[in-house]
Amino acid sequence: MKPVISLSPHVHGGDSVQKNMYGVCIALIPALVASLYFFGLGAAIVLATSVAACVCFEWAITRFILGRKQLTICDGSAILTGLLLGFNLPSNLPIWIILIGALVAIGVGKMTFGGLGTNPFNPALVGRVFLLISFPVQMTTWPVSGQMGYVDVETGATPLFLMKEAIKSGDASILSQLPSSLDMLIGQTGGSLGEVSALCLLIGCIFMLCRRIITWHIPVSILATVWLLAGLFHLIDPSYADPTQVILSGGLMLGACFMATDYVTSPMTAKGQLIYGVAIGVLTVLIRDFGSYPEGMSFAILIMNGFTPLINTYVKPKRFGEVKK
Amino acid sequence: MNKQDTKVTSVPSPHGGSWRGATFHIGGVHPAENKLSAASPIRVAAIPKQAVFSMFQHIGAPAVPVVKMGDEVKVGTLLGEAGKGLSVPVFSSVSGKVNKVDAVLDSSGTRRMAVVVDVEGDEWEESIDRSDTLVTMKDLGNITAEEVVNRIKAAGIVGMGGATFPTGVKLMPPPGTKAEAIIVNAVECEPYLTADHRLMLEKPEQILVGIQLIKHAVNCPKAYIGIEMNKPDAIKLLTDLLKEKAAQYPGIEVVPLKVKYPQGGEKQLIDAVIGRQVPAPPALPINVGAIVQNVGTVYAIYEAVTKRKPLIERIITVTGKSVKNPSNFLARIGTPMQQLIDEAGGLPEDTGKIIGGGPMMGRALMSLEVPVTKGSSGLLLMTEKESRRGEVSPCIRCAKCVSACPMGLEPYLLASYTRLKNWDGCEKNDVTSCIECGSCAFTCPSNRPLLDNIRVAKQTVMGIIKARHMESITKK
Numbered sequence: 001m002k003p004v005i006s007l008s009p010h011v012h013g014g015d016s017v018q019k020n021m022y023g024v025c026i027a028l029i030p031a032l033v034a035s036l037y038f039f040g041l042g043a044a045i046v047l048a049t050s051v052a053a054c055v056c057f058e059w060a061i062t063r064f065i066l067g068r069k070q071l072t073i074c075d076g077s078a079i080l081t082g083l084l085l086g087f088n089l090p091s092n093l094p095i096w097i098i099l100i101g102a103l104v105a106i107g108v109g110k111m112t113f114g115g116l117g118t119n120p121f122n123p124a125l126v127g128r129v130f131l132l133i134s135f136p137v138q139m140t141t142w143p144v145s146g147q148m149g150y151v152d153v154e155t156g157a158t159p160l161f162l163m164k165e166a167i168k169s170g171d172a173s174i175l176s177q178l179p180s181s182l183d184m185l186i187g188q189t190g191g192s193l194g195e196v197s198a199l200c201l202l203i204g205c206i207f208m209l210c211r212r213i214i215t216w217h218i219p220v221s222i223l224a225t226v227w228l229l230a231g232l233f234h235l236i237d238p239s240y241a242d243p244t245q246v247i248l249s250g251g252l253m254l255g256a257c258f259m260a261t262d263y264v265t266s267p268m269t270a271k272g273q274l275i276y277g278v279a280i281g282v283l284t285v286l287i288r289d290f291g292s293y294p295e296g297m298s299f300a301i302l303i304m305n306g307f308t309p310l311i312n313t314y315v316k317p318k319r320f321g322e323v324k325k
Numbered sequence: 326m327n328k329q330d331t332k333v334t335s336v337p338s339p340h341g342g343s344w345r346g347a348t349f350h351i352g353g354v355h356p357a358e359n360k361l362s363a364a365s366p367i368r369v370a371a372i373p374k375q376a377v378f379s380m381f382q383h384i385g386a387p388a389v390p391v392v393k394m395g396d397e398v399k400v401g402t403l404l405g406e407a408g409k410g411l412s413v414p415v416f417s418s419v420s421g422k423v424n425k426v427d428a429v430l431d432s433s434g435t436r437r438m439a440v441v442v443d444v445e446g447d448e449w450e451e452s453i454d455r456s457d458t459l460v461t462m463k464d465l466g467n468i469t470a471e472e473v474v475n476r477i478k479a480a481g482i483v484g485m486g487g488a489t490f491p492t493g494v495k496l497m498p499p500p501g502t503k504a505e506a507i508i509v510n511a512v513e514c515e516p517y518l519t520a521d522h523r524l525m526l527e528k529p530e531q532i533l534v535g536i537q538l539i540k541h542a543v544n545c546p547k548a549y550i551g552i553e554m555n556k557p558d559a560i561k562l563l564t565d566l567l568k569e570k571a572a573q574y575p576g577i578e579v580v581p582l583k584v585k586y587p588q589g590g591e592k593q594l595i596d597a598v599i600g601r602q603v604p605a606p607p608a609l610p611i612n613v614g615a616i617v618q619n620v621g622t623v624y625a626i627y628e629a630v631t632k633r634k635p636l637i638e639r640i641i642t643v644t645g646k647s648v649k650n651p652s653n654f655l656a657r658i659g660t661p662m663q664q665l666i667d668e669a670g671g672l673p674e675d676t677g678k679i680i681g682g683g684p685m686m687g688r689a690l691m692s693l694e695v696p697v698t699k700g701s702s703g704l705l706l707m708t709e710k711e712s713r714r715g716e717v718s719p720c721i722r723c724a725k726c727v728s729a730c731p732m733g734l735e736p737y738l739l740a741s742y743t744r745l746k747n748w749d750g751c752e753k754n755d756v757t758s759c760i761e762c763g764s765c766a767f768t769c770p771s772n773r774p775l776l777d778n779i780r781v782a783k784q785t786v787m788g789i790i791k792a793r794h795m796e797s798i799t800k801k
Binding site for chain 2: 003004005006007008009010011012013015016017019020075077115116117118215263264266267268269270273312316317318319320321322323
């Protein structure tokens, strides 16, 4: 026998990239079920297209453009990008637009930078924002929830649209048209197919926390910041919506729990993650209330993705035995 | 995600109620404990036919051989005297004839100076008290602190947890420092190892006397025994003993600790037990008033001072998932590992890796001819399947290494700087503080060889710092 010689440690904790990526996919299942319940066939078609397209594009790019023999589609990250991109789209979006979104997400957002681990921006959000800017009409008309079809569905105003209208006109009575907080928690409202059910997203988030896939720092700091800042605006001027409804509306929960917590594009230290979360929260409220778009979550996350290297450079963990100077 | 075998979250306290356990404050991981040999009592290993005594069994300058081929030696005969500077002497653990004084393959994987003795009989030096009777402080009379330290030095004692730092040096605090707390390291946080655990169960009172001797040597009123709560029997035994004989052993306290790796690290243990953090090198534990001694070392101190017995044997765990009888041996130093494996049921067929020490910080051995040394706390035989590392994938920047690092470093950053040969960056990010515990590589989902990389950086940066220092001296 020739014994193996290697340096310590000689044991490994058993964690793997796959476990983490598929863990997040599992955490998305409650919200996925909710999206099928509220948007039926439309949700199924959009999600299936998005996931399949992301995986195919990643395979094709690694195989034919990068010429790598070792394929990475099994690590779960392409599936996750596909799921998250789909979650951020209206359930009646034409397939060809979804394909463009997937190509931009995987091709530009991820593979251009070298694939998993090296992309500076969240690929799913790159894809979504590209579509939002390129196809503003299709990307901002959302089907009313409770319809099972894919084409010719009735569209309507989303809570975010109403909130924006109230601020623009200064008329707080518009806010009375908002669905109840309970409906918004469960998902009985219009919006992108995966973001409507805050409750299901929260269940997924708790699952990820328990499995130690993510830590509490990013979701909690985002949600707390948004709640406090929106609450402050609401106190000053009642035409700004109630902070609890602000948290339950739009892509906030999806963004805080699943998009901002993306490993690759978020800071490495707990302190850095808190700074990042607070900044995302502030930017989201500012864009929602004072920008030209009703939703600011995607932009806020992408902007802070850009700041992540800077945060990593200047925010260091507390060293053992560090003496305060 | 991290598996844990035993989950003892509290133990009964002698003051009523229960202890929840202290722990260190930054990072840490939970490797599977696998304490397979915890229930097997210490067995005396057979005396080998030939024993090998390396002159490199400790940190510092090697010992210098004082015997030559053909010399007759007894158990306890000096084989090598302490070298210049930081060093300790080496004694024979067997009686017989010196076969050769030559370079021999040892646990470092290289050939280094050693004395090889062919064993004949078992004759001991007359100065050694071989009886088993307990000698207390009272029996020692008015022994001076200086005498205690001298006997420890003369016995060639080193840190027996694996670090092998000369103990006598540790017990002479530099001027301007004062020992405020003796901390006995009975954590044994390495998976598989049970030598310290068994020692506490079988020689509790000897350990208490040993602690008193250390307290006396450095004139420190307070001592703590830090034990992880996966050893509730040892915690109970020592607590009860201290309660029963409170007058005889004053100022000693058992501190139960939460199970977390690397709690047995000197700095982590001080943080856990007295809540003080030793600053970055060159600061030493004594700068925060602490002296840490492994429980095995404490027992060796007891034997050296009360029985005049040099460090010639130690307890070693021989274990592994395929090992027939995972055991704890009292083995003579110099015994070939092969012999211990034979006594534990033979080398399993599926052995893939042989580790001297535990799985987190131990060293892979090249051959079983390697002898037991002063620092050999365990011998772990890993199966072929366990021996291979998983496939490496790209860093996904999950930050798990950052939260696992007990020194508050950023392993991912140090590793990538190493690959870029950015030594300045490594130095600025405190690579020299790394204690090489392996928590980062253990926790990495991408199986990246983080510690392998960081070790390269640490060596290089330490070399650069040394060179810079030499340069500044020559300029002056």
